[in-house]
Amino acid sequence: MSLPLLKPYVPRSLYARAAIILILPVVVVLLVVAVAFLQRHLEDVTTQMTRTVSREIKLVMSEMKDAETQEEAIALAGSELDALQMKARFLNPGEVPPAATRRWYDFTAPMVVANLTRLVPEVQVVSIPDSRNTMVYLETDLGFLELTLDPRRLSPAAPHQLIVTMVFFAVLMTSISFLYMRNQLRPITRLADAAQAFGRGRVVPYSPGGAIEVRAAGNAFLDMRARIERQIEQRTLMLSGVSHDLRTPLTRLKLGLSMLPEEEAAPLLQDVNEMQELLDTFLEFSRGASEGTPEAVDPAELLQQIVEDARRAGREVALTQCEGNGKVMLRPTAIRRAVENLIGNAVRYGTRAEISMALTPRTLRIRVEDDGPGIPPEQRNEAVKPFARLDPARNQNRGSGVGLGLAIVADVARAHGGALRLGKSEQLGGLRADIVIAR
Known part of the structure; x- marks a missing residue:
């Protein structure tokens, strides 16, 4: 578990974290071995060799101490210089270099000096x-x-070769391990992609693979996906069947009421129409966001069509702003139903609605605002639940709904991998409903 201070700097992707797990121990081992080698082996050996050379230098200087001239000094120490494989010459003061020179990669030179x-x-x-x-x-x-x-008399020859060899084989083995790790992580990535696509309402082909644990997780995901699909299908079939079976007696009731005097039949006919509307609402909720298949859609064009249809129906709706261009994978029928529900709520509880859209590389946001009474912050979580009925502040008497409008919108948003967010409209003062979908 990472420390809180290091958490912002830890990579978020699985590949990057696995790479750190592979590379960090190798780097630590290299550093430990390199330090131990330099301090214990190179330093000890170099110290012994330089101590031997220092005694040889003192021997040469002792042979020269009785000489009166430079040539005589070289002659007196000639035999020792030959035996020790050294060369000697006297310099003028200006020929002596002011500072030592060495190769930048020579680790033993500072110790020799x-x-x-x-x-x-x-x-x-x-x-x-x-x-x-x-x-x-x-x-x-x-x-x-x-x-x-000869420098080899002062320190081991090419001491950096060991470190270079260590680094080379460390990089080679790490690369091989990383390639193998990619093959092990690819099934996990495929599983994550399939789960993410299903969460956004798309079903992509997936077959379990990889290690035993990954295969078990993949099979569990397939079983879960199949159960969810069966549950959605059964719910839709059940409510569709109930709605279909109830339409026949409702039709007979309408025919029977048409035989009665208009004054007596009007209240009963209103009840029958409300029951018909309730059945249609239940059927719409049962379909949820499963209707249609995801396809690349231009959200600006889709919203423009929805607004034009709403205007033809006599509703005061305006498309105020569309930011960003491009296409998004959506279920057009489900998105249309969700936006139309928001428009219906807006004009039911207010007088007009304004629609805007913002498309970024990461998200799509569809916003519907109205000038109605809005929803208090403490009731917004309750408002998106099925069959939720708010208090009279929302003016529920102006519609015969059963509290499924916002629930349908939230269901559509979740099926696209997004969410429905409610707030207060700064422009109109009423409710602001945002459908936010991740791309």
């Missing part, structure tokens, strides 16, 4: 410019002496 200057006080500068020569500059009574020797 530190040990030689500590063990041989006469050493002024130590330069290791390449892998063939090391120049040690000493201050003597006869002038500055330059000793040239």
Whole structure:
């Protein structure tokens, strides 16, 4: 479990987190091995080798101490220089480099310089410019002496090769592990895509694969999807059957009432019409968002058609704003039903409705606003529940509904992977209903 302070910096994708799980231990092991190798192996070996060379330098200087000239000093130490495989020459003060030079990747050079200057006080500068020569500059009574020797006598040859080899094989094995990990994570990604598509009202082909646990989760998802589809189908068939069976006696009642005097039949006919409307509402709720198949739809064109149909029906509706262009995978029939329900509520409890749309790369928002009394904040969660009846502040007497209008809209929004959000309209002062759908 990640710490709260590190949580904002932890990747959210499964691939990135798995990559960190693979790479982080490898990096830590490399660092630990590299530090242990540099400190314990290289440092100890280099110290021993530089101590030996420092004794050899002192031997050469002891042979030169009785010389009166530089040429005599070189001659006196000639045999020792040959035996020790060193070269010596005296320099003018201006020829001595002011500072040591070394290769940037030479890890042992600082230790060599530190040990030689500590063990041989006469050493002024130590330069290791390449892998063939090391120049040690000493201050003597006869002038500055330059000793040239093989760097391999001061430290292990190419100490960085071990680290380079470690890094190379670490990268190679990590890459192979990452490719294998991708094959293991691909079934999880396919399962997530299928679940997300089903949550948005689409059924995509999916077959379980991968490890045993992933296959078990995939089979569980398929069973769950099948049960939900059967439940929706059974609910629709049941309510459709009930609605169909009740239409026949309602039709007979209408025919019977038509035989009565108009004054006596009017109240009863109104009751029959309300029962017919209730049946239609129940059937509409039973269909929910399952009607039609998802397809690429231009939401601006769809809303324009809905507004034009509402105007022809005598409703005061306006499409005020459409931001963004593009198509979205929607069920046009379900979205039309949801928007028409919101428009119906708006003109039932108010006098006019305004519709706007905002399309971004991540979401689609369809907004319907009215100038009615609105819904208090504490009742908005209750208003989207089926068969919810609010108090008289919403002026329920102006319609014969059963509280399924907003429930149908919320069901359609959820079937598209979105939600219905209620608020107060800043423009008109009434209810603001937003259908927000993730793309």
